[in-house]
Amino acid sequence: MIEIKNLQAKVEDKDILKGLNLNIGPGEVHAIMGPNGAGKSTLGNVLAGRPNYEVTGGSATLNGKNILDLDPEERAREGLFLAFQYPVEIPGVSNLEFLKASVDSVREQQGKKALDSVQFLKLAREKCKAVNLDASFLKRGVNEGFSGGEKKRNELMQMMMLEPTLCILDETDSGLDIDALQVVAEGVNAMRDENRSFIVVTHYQRLLDYIVPDFVHVLANGKIVKSGGKELALELEEKGYGWLENENGAA
Amino acid sequence: MTAEFVTQHLALAQHRSPLSWLSEFNERGQARFADAVIPNRKTEAWKYTSLASLTQGDFAHAAPSVDASTVTLPNIAGIDALRLVVINGELNIEASDAKALELIVHFADATQEQQDQINALLGTIQGEGGHLFAQLNDANINAGLFLNIPRNQRLKQPIHICYLTTPNSEKTGFTVNTRLLVNLETSAEATVIEHYIGDEEQNSFTNAVSEFRVGDNAKLIHYRLQLMTEGALHIGNAHIDLQRDANYEGFHLGLGTKLTRNDIVVNHNVGGSHSEMAGVYVPKNKQLIDFHTCIEHKAAHCTSNEVFRGIMNDQSKAVFNGRIQIHRDAQKTLAELSNKNLLLTNTAEINTKPELEIYADDVKCAHGATVAQLEEKAMFYLQSRGISKADAKVMLSFGFINELIDNLPHEAIGDWLRPILAHRFGRSSDLDDQLAQGN
Numbered sequence: 001m002i003e004i005k006n007l008q009a010k011v012e013d014k015d016i017l018k019g020l021n022l023n024i025g026p027g028e029v030h031a032i033m034g035p036n037g038a039g040k041s042t043l044g045n046v047l048a049g050r051p052n053y054e055v056t057g058g059s060a061t062l063n064g065k066n067i068l069d070l071d072p073e074e075r076a077r078e079g080l081f082l083a084f085q086y087p088v089e090i091p092g093v094s095n096l097e098f099l100k101a102s103v104d105s106v107r108e109q110q111g112k113k114a115l116d117s118v119q120f121l122k123l124a125r126e127k128c129k130a131v132n133l134d135a136s137f138l139k140r141g142v143n144e145g146f147s148g149g150e151k152k153r154n155e156l157m158q159m160m161m162l163e164p165t166l167c168i169l170d171e172t173d174s175g176l177d178i179d180a181l182q183v184v185a186e187g188v189n190a191m192r193d194e195n196r197s198f199i200v201v202t203h204y205q206r207l208l209d210y211i212v213p214d215f216v217h218v219l220a221n222g223k224i225v226k227s228g229g230k231e232l233a234l235e236l237e238e239k240g241y242g243w244l245e246n247e248n249g250a251a
Numbered sequence: 252m253t254a255e256f257v258t259q260h261l262a263l264a265q266h267r268s269p270l271s272w273l274s275e276f277n278e279r280g281q282a283r284f285a286d287a288v289i290p291n292r293k294t295e296a297w298k299y300t301s302l303a304s305l306t307q308g309d310f311a312h313a314a315p316s317v318d319a320s321t322v323t324l325p326n327i328a329g330i331d332a333l334r335l336v337v338i339n340g341e342l343n344i345e346a347s348d349a350k351a352l353e354l355i356v357h358f359a360d361a362t363q364e365q366q367d368q369i370n371a372l373l374g375t376i377q378g379e380g381g382h383l384f385a386q387l388n389d390a391n392i393n394a395g396l397f398l399n400i401p402r403n404q405r406l407k408q409p410i411h412i413c414y415l416t417t418p419n420s421e422k423t424g425f426t427v428n429t430r431l432l433v434n435l436e437t438s439a440e441a442t443v444i445e446h447y448i449g450d451e452e453q454n455s456f457t458n459a460v461s462e463f464r465v466g467d468n469a470k471l472i473h474y475r476l477q478l479m480t481e482g483a484l485h486i487g488n489a490h491i492d493l494q495r496d497a498n499y500e501g502f503h504l505g506l507g508t509k510l511t512r513n514d515i516v517v518n519h520n521v522g523g524s525h526s527e528m529a530g531v532y533v534p535k536n537k538q539l540i541d542f543h544t545c546i547e548h549k550a551a552h553c554t555s556n557e558v559f560r561g562i563m564n565d566q567s568k569a570v571f572n573g574r575i576q577i578h579r580d581a582q583k584t585l586a587e588l589s590n591k592n593l594l595l596t597n598t599a600e601i602n603t604k605p606e607l608e609i610y611a612d613d614v615k616c617a618h619g620a621t622v623a624q625l626e627e628k629a630m631f632y633l634q635s636r637g638i639s640k641a642d643a644k645v646m647l648s649f650g651f652i653n654e655l656i657d658n659l660p661h662e663a664i665g666d667w668l669r670p671i672l673a674h675r676f677g678r679s680s681d682l683d684d685q686l687a688q689g690n
Contacts, residue, residue, distance in 0.1 A: 048635050049631075049634075049635070050631055051627060051631060071634065071640070072631060072634035072635045073634040073635075073636075073637050073638055073639050073640065075635075076634070076636055076637035077637045084632070084635075087632070088628050088632040090629050090632070090647070090650055091650065091654045092650030092651055092653035092654035092657065093646050093647065093650035093653070098633065098636070098638075098646065101633075101638050101642060101646065102633075102636035102637050102638055105637040105638055105639065105642075106636075106637040109637070141650070141654070142632075158636065162636070
């Protein structure tokens with residue numbers, strides 16, 4: 001599915017990723033945890049192609065294609081989806097107009113049949129219901145005046161509409177209460193299948209009670225310093241990140 | 252050349268046979284226009300707006316008469332409006348709604364009482380400070396329209412005045428002077444839509460003056476939609492007087508043409524009045540559009556809020572001059588002005604100047620102007636969802652002005668304008684159509 005080799009990246013002249021390796025197979029859910037400033041969000045942004053996030057070395061191949069050379073829109077059409085930690089508000093552009101353009105371009109690239117406006121509206125309303133967003137949100141500006149939780153659910157709704165093959169959730173759980181977290185987790189779990197993979201970036205172990213990962217990785221100082229099964233998350237919750245940094249430093 | 256402009260237009264004005272009861276007004280206008288000097292680059296109010304296309308052209312001819320059945324007239328879908336059609340400056344009875352004709356007074360048909368009413372009001376809202384084109388309009392007055400809404404009455408249907416200019420077969424240049432006078436008596440309410448259109452082979456100069464008096468506790472909703480085609484030359488004046496506790500909501504749209512200049516003045520004459528004004532300009536190619544707005548706070552406890560946004564494409568040029576003057580007695584004024592601009596190319600130009608002059612000490616005012624390119628964060632967000640850079644640019648540009656369209660007092664007017672503006676940015680509106688049909 002996706003193979004990340006020795007990925008190095010900098011933001012505003014500061015090295016953030018310093019040789020990151022990660023292999024994710026089809027249908028797998030990988031959680032990435034780690035202290036603040038470790039580079040967790042940078043990973044998602046670099047993979048999605050955010051401007052000013054400069055790749056200085058390494059590669060990332062999605063289904064055999066090196067995506068680091070592609071424009072952000074081309075990566076999305078290849079099936080990559082980043083659920084943003086801080087979704088942008090775009091007043092004046094309606095959610096519907098935005099979603100339609102997005103779904104149209106992604107489906108076209110993937111050789112899927114275009115949805116006409118009626119089919120599209122039906123699907124959009126269905127997905128809104130699935131994430132517990134009132135359909136009236138569709139007519140509002142993109143994320144305009146949405147609460148934190150509504151923005152995160154809107155990200156999830158977009159993900160459901162686009163049916164990506166690699167979903168990167170960037171701290172989608174931060175700031176959510178348990179009810180909202182459950183809605184998000186149910187949405188994600190419903191999308192899990194043997195061909196779709198997930199990178200779940202989180203600061204808190206709590207999310208992983210609801211989205212149970214196949215693998216847990218600890219990212220510190222721009223590298224994966226420890227990998228394990230879901231039990232690693234519990235260990236981290238108990239001990240914090242300090243012991244890993246010590247262990248790593250000693251090694 | 253410029254002196255000829257005055258002489259020729261004066262000769263044209265004197266040639267007309269004015270309505271006898273307006274002759275004094277007319278002569279006063281002619282006398283003042285005779286002394287007028289064409290502004291040049293050193294004239295502050297016209298610094299960035301060249302009148303060359305007007306003064307070097309040949310427009311000093313009377314407008315041709317046109318058969319209304321040969322032209323297409325627009326309707327605003329979804330709005331049950333009373334339509335009045337003015338073709339080349341003449342009210343067209345056949346094309347206008349009968350009910351609208353009952354409400355509006357054509358100057359030529361005014362009764363003695365109406366003549367007195369018009370004479371008492373005409374020109375007083377505009378005042379004597381106007382530029383030479385206002386005087387040219389005064390000098391030519393003979394075919395104005397007067398709308399009076401009596402005390403406590405609410406006009407439920409908007410009045411939709413459609414101004415069309417269209418050439419005759421010879422296609423000689425011509426000048427159209429339009430005049431509108433609206434009076435809302437105490438606690439009256441009305442919506443007036445001034446809608447300007449011109450055909451493809453535009454070779455006319457439109458010189459429009461509209462005066463509105465909004466009486467005590469009355470409310471006016473005013474749309475001024477300049478949807479003329481590329482070649483149009485248009486100079487427009489809109490003056491609004493607000494009396495005690497009066498309310499004004501205005502929306503001014505200019506698509507952009509060879510030359511469009513607007514002077515909009517809102518006078519808060521008596522305490523407690525409120526004005527809310529929005530505007531959009533979207534010139535492209537080599538178009539030039541200029542908005543000079545002025546909010547005069549002359550009395551205490553008035554509030555004003557003004558938001559103008561422009562998007563300049565290609566080699567077009569726009570001017571926005573937004574002035575707020577707070578006079579000595581206008582204590583407790585709240586005044587806000589914002590002007591945001593988007594330049595889509597390196598060759599587009601915006602000259603923006605907010606001006607604030609305050610002579611009272613207990614007021615709250617804010618003003619600001621920005622010029623920017625599209626926001627990078629928003630661009631990335633759209634692109635990360637598979638939308639191409641070019642499409643994202645169109646979407647964000649449209650969104651920038653759509654914010655104001657979304658807030659129009661009549662949703663249906665927004666729905667009608669959206670595809671017109673969308674077309675301007677090359678955006679498809681299939682989804683708008685579906686939603687408009689209620690699907």
